[in-house]
Amino acid sequence: xxxxxxxxxxxxxxxxxxxxxxxxxxxxxxxxxxxxxxxxxxxxxxxxxxxxxxxxxxxxxxxxxxxxxxxxxxxxxxxxxxxxxxxxxxxxxxxxxxxxxxxxxxxxxxxxxxxxxxxxxxxxxxxxxxxxxxxxxxxxxxxxxxxxxxxxxxxxxxxxxxxx
Amino acid sequence: xxxxxxxxxxxxxxxxxxxxxxxxxxxxxxxxxxxxxxxxxxxxxxxxxxxxxxxxxxxxxxxxxxxxxxxxxxxxxxxxxxxxxxxxxxxxxxxxxxxxxxxxxxxxxxxxxxxxxxxxxxxxxxxxxxxxxxxxxxxxxxxxxxxxxxxxxxxxxxxxxxxxxxxxxxxxxxxxxxxxxxxxxxxxxxxxxxxxxxxxxxxxxxxxxxxxxxxxxxxxxxxxxxxxxxxxxxxxxxxxxxxxxxxxxxxxxxxxxxxxxxxxxxxxxxxxxxxxxxxxxxxxxxxxxxxxxxxxxxxxxxxxxxxxxxxxxxxxxxxxxxxxxxxxxxxxxxxxxxxxxxxxxxxxxxxxxxxxxxxxxxxxxxxxxxxxxxxxxxxxxxxxxxxxxxxxxxxxxxxxxxxxxxxxxxxxxxxxxxxxxxxxxxxxxxxxxxxxxxxxxxxxxxxxxxxxxxxxxxxxxxxxxxxxxxxxxxxxxxxxxxx
Numbered sequence: 001x002x003x004x005x006x007x008x009x010x011x012x013x014x015x016x017x018x019x020x021x022x023x024x025x026x027x028x029x030x031x032x033x034x035x036x037x038x039x040x041x042x043x044x045x046x047x048x049x050x051x052x053x054x055x056x057x058x059x060x061x062x063x064x065x066x067x068x069x070x071x072x073x074x075x076x077x078x079x080x081x082x083x084x085x086x087x088x089x090x091x092x093x094x095x096x097x098x099x100x101x102x103x104x105x106x107x108x109x110x111x112x113x114x115x116x117x118x119x120x121x122x123x124x125x126x127x128x129x130x131x132x133x134x135x136x137x138x139x140x141x142x143x144x145x146x147x148x149x150x151x152x153x154x155x156x157x158x159x160x161x162x163x164x
Numbered sequence: 165x166x167x168x169x170x171x172x173x174x175x176x177x178x179x180x181x182x183x184x185x186x187x188x189x190x191x192x193x194x195x196x197x198x199x200x201x202x203x204x205x206x207x208x209x210x211x212x213x214x215x216x217x218x219x220x221x222x223x224x225x226x227x228x229x230x231x232x233x234x235x236x237x238x239x240x241x242x243x244x245x246x247x248x249x250x251x252x253x254x255x256x257x258x259x260x261x262x263x264x265x266x267x268x269x270x271x272x273x274x275x276x277x278x279x280x281x282x283x284x285x286x287x288x289x290x291x292x293x294x295x296x297x298x299x300x301x302x303x304x305x306x307x308x309x310x311x312x313x314x315x316x317x318x319x320x321x322x323x324x325x326x327x328x329x330x331x332x333x334x335x336x337x338x339x340x341x342x343x344x345x346x347x348x349x350x351x352x353x354x355x356x357x358x359x360x361x362x363x364x365x366x367x368x369x370x371x372x373x374x375x376x377x378x379x380x381x382x383x384x385x386x387x388x389x390x391x392x393x394x395x396x397x398x399x400x401x402x403x404x405x406x407x408x409x410x411x412x413x414x415x416x417x418x419x420x421x422x423x424x425x426x427x428x429x430x431x432x433x434x435x436x437x438x439x440x441x442x443x444x445x446x447x448x449x450x451x452x453x454x455x456x457x458x459x460x461x462x463x464x465x466x467x468x469x470x471x472x473x474x475x476x477x478x479x480x481x482x483x484x485x486x487x488x489x490x491x492x493x494x495x496x497x498x499x500x501x502x503x504x505x506x507x508x509x510x511x512x513x514x515x516x517x518x519x520x521x522x523x524x525x526x527x528x529x530x531x532x533x534x535x536x537x538x539x540x541x542x543x544x545x546x547x548x549x550x551x552x553x554x555x556x557x558x559x560x561x562x563x564x565x566x567x568x569x570x571x572x573x574x575x576x577x578x579x580x581x582x583x584x585x586x587x588x589x590x591x592x593x594x595x596x597x598x599x600x601x602x603x604x605x606x607x608x609x610x611x612x613x614x615x616x617x618x619x620x621x622x623x624x625x626x627x628x629x630x631x632x633x634x635x636x637x638x639x640x641x642x643x644x645x646x647x
Contacts, residue, residue: 106373113370115350137235140173141298144289147180148305151282154187155312158272159327163318 008048014041026084032070039063051125169233172240174215175248176288179255182208183281190274198273202263205277209256209284213249220245220640230645236356237295239424239645244292246494246641247420250501251287254413255280257505257616262405264610265512269317269403276316283309283413290417294428294645296345296355299421300338303381306414307334314402314410326401333394334384341381347374348429357429364434371435378425379444385418386474389448396455399467404515407463408508411470416497419477423493426481428646442482442574449475449581456588462511463521465588466504469547472585473500476578479562483569492561494638499554499627503546506620509613510540517607523592528601533609537596539621544589546624549582554627 018038025031039062046055134142170177186201186208193201220242223230230241259280266276286305293299311334315327349355351370352363364371383391399407426437452472459465477500480493513536514526530537546553549560559582566575609617627634 109369109373110347113351113368137237138297140234140237141295141301144298144301144305147282147285148301148308150184151279151305151309152312154275155279155309158275159312159315159318163271 004048008045011041011044011048014038014044023087026087028074028085029071032067032074035067035070036063039067049125053125053127053130166233172219172231172233173238174219175212175252176285178212178215179208179252179281179285179288182212183278183285186274186278186281190278193274195271199263199267201274201277202259205259205281206256206263208281209252209259212284212288213252213256216245216248216252229643232294232358232645235295236358237298238289238292239294240292241643241645242641243420243424243494243644246637247291247416247497248288250416250498251284251291251413253501254409254416254505255284255287257619258405258409258413260612261408261509261512261616264612265403265405272316276313279309279313279316280409283313283409287413287417291420293421294357294424296348296357296360299425300342300345303341303385303418303421304338306417307338307385310406310410310414313406314398316406317403320401322401323403324401326398329394329401330398337380337384337391340377344374344377344380347377357425360429361431364431371430375426375430375435375437375440379440382418382422382425383444386415386422386477387471388444388474388478389451389471392448392451392471392474395471396459396464396467399470400461400463400521404463404508404512404521407466408505411466411504411508412501415470415474416501419493419497423481423490424644427484427644432484438482438484438569441478442571445475445478445482446574446577447475448472448478449578451475453581453584456585459588460523461521462523462526462592463508465523465592466507466511469585469588470504472581473504473547475581476559476562479566479571479574479578482574483562483565483571486565486568488561488565488568490642490644491635491638492558492565494641495561495627495631495634496558498634498638499546499558499624502620502623502627503543503553503555506539506543506617506624507547509617509620510536510543512613513607513609513617518602523595524599525602526592527595527599528604529596529607532601532605532607536607536609536617539617540596541593542621542624544593546628548586548589552625552628554624554631557628557631 014037018034018036018041021034022031022038025034039058043055043058043063046052046058182205186204189204190198190201219240223240223242223245230239230244232239259277262276262280266273270276283306286302286309289298289302290306293302311327311331314330315324317323345355347370348360351374352360354360354363379388380391382388384394387395399411402410430437432438449472452468452470452475456465456468456472459468477493477496480489480496483489483492510529511521511526513533514529515521517532518525529540542553546555549555549558551557559578563575563578566572566578
């Protein structure tokens with residue numbers, strides 16, 4: 001096992017353990033803070049893929065902004081701070097069986113696929129290349145994203161605002 | 165990118181501009197004039213639909229089956245135009261009846277219509293997306309707007325439940341679908357459906373896995389068994405015009421996206437997806453019909469019936485090798501637009517008076533509003549598939565396709581299912597015609613609802629009695645750009 005594989009497994013463990021804590025913790029604030037190792041681990045995986053620009057964005061937006069935003073939401077939602085919410089119900093065994101079966105199926109199939117180099121060339125990962133691909137082939141998806149966010153903002157305000 | 169390519173996007177641009185304008189106009193509209201915003205939403209569909217028809221004419225003038233723009237992420241062909249028109253029809257009719265439903269129930273009228281238009285933009289994009297990223301994004305666009313609309317009535321706990329349930333279920337299936345898409349990208353190194361098809365090569369079981377996971381997302385949108393559990397609760401709890409919208413708009417666009425993804429991206433030689441979908445179709449129609457039999461709530465009954473109808477439409481994909489299959493799917497979804505919207509509109513009439521969606525509470529509607537009851541009779545017979553309604557021709561096409569593709573067992577099962585469905589559709593008519601009304605006296609039907617009902621009724625009958633124009637258009641729309 002070389003150093004790269006070792007780093008990958010360490011980061012993957014970080015992601016999985018963090019994710020497990022998010023869905024297990026009964027305290028909302030703990031769950032939110034547990035997102036940090038998960039998102040950091042994903043940032044590390046991007047480093048392994050030589051995607052430095054995406055790593056920086058991941059750190060800034062997800063590890064920084066999104067986590068803080070979630071904590072603020074908990075703070076500002078009346079009575080949610082320190083609230084202990086049960087994250088388990090009677091469907092846990094069934095969910096474990098289904099997701100366990102899915103994991104085994106994925107392993108059984110994905111470990112046998114001859115992944116080889118993909119048919120296309122790997123796209124370069126620097127800010128210029130990312131910008132060009134956002135504004136050239138994916139410009140429509142890029143613009144549609146802004147509409148999606150606008151629609152969500154409007155809807156979220158209506159749902160969340162207090163009625164007079 | 166080429167600026168001239170933008171002209172192929174005019175329907176989307178018109179509808180997005182209308183949605184944004186509506187949001188701005190909402191700020192300056194006094195509360196008593198908010199209904200004008202609804203009329204604006206209805207009117208904005210007209211230029212969008214007209215531009216889609218003009219673009220179809222342009223395609224024919226170019227003698228081309230379709231154009232691919234923005235590095236193949238967006239495809240405009242006759243197939244896409246057909247689904248755009250179906251989606252716009254759903255947006256217009258639902259906006260029209262929302263004008264009568266939402267005032268008095270929510271102070272945020274402008275946002276209802278803006279979100280309906282945004283959902284409409286998503287539907288237009290779903291019909292044309294030919295790249296996994298744009299496809300995922302447009303499906304999410306429709307889904308996110310739908311979750312918000314389903315949970316829009318904040319004071320109604322059932323509406324809240326519908327919004328949250330729809331959201332949780334949708335988020336989970338989107339995650340599974342995105343994973344499937346990532347496998348397709350990993351196997352081929354491309355997100356474009358046109359590249360994925362030829363590059364899949366001999367990838368073996370991983371392609372089946374990727375297709376299966378992607379089907380979770382599509383199955384959720386069209387309420388295919390086993391991804392259907394959200395349907396009854398969301399249909400029952402959501403505001404009725406939104407339920408009507410969910411049952412036709414996202415369902416039709418979901419089928420459009422599914423057809424394009426499978427027929428362009430997944431070669432039949434690599435994955436025997438017609439066989440997979442034959443099994444899912446049989447399961448979907450049978451589960452939907454059997455569960456519909458025991459429902460007493462009209463909206464829940466229509467929810468299970470919409471699952472059954474998804475099963476019938478899936479027959480077209482199971483019978484893909486038959487030339488009738490795609491025509492059947494196209495015709496059926498148009499017929500379904502009219503008959504199912506109509507059925508939900510009738511549900512609104514009686515619920516307005518009694519405040520209840522239970523079928524026995526619709527008793528005696530034939531005496532209180534004879535025309536509405538007669539329209540319901542047409543919709544119920546059309547949903548069963550009895551001539552001369554549009555539903556009959558739709559089923560005829562689909563059954564013929566199944567027989568033509570050698571799926572005799574599936575066609576026989578579909579006929580048996582249609583006979584079973586007669587029981588619960590006629591059960592509604594029994595309440596309407598044979599049971600005495602609880603409170604006598606004529607029932608007022610608001611103008612917008614009357615107009616919506618009339619369009620649905622005329623559509624259901626015209627497409628059944630005089631199907632030639634629709635058949636001609638369906639013939640054109642069969643020309644799907646395959647690469």
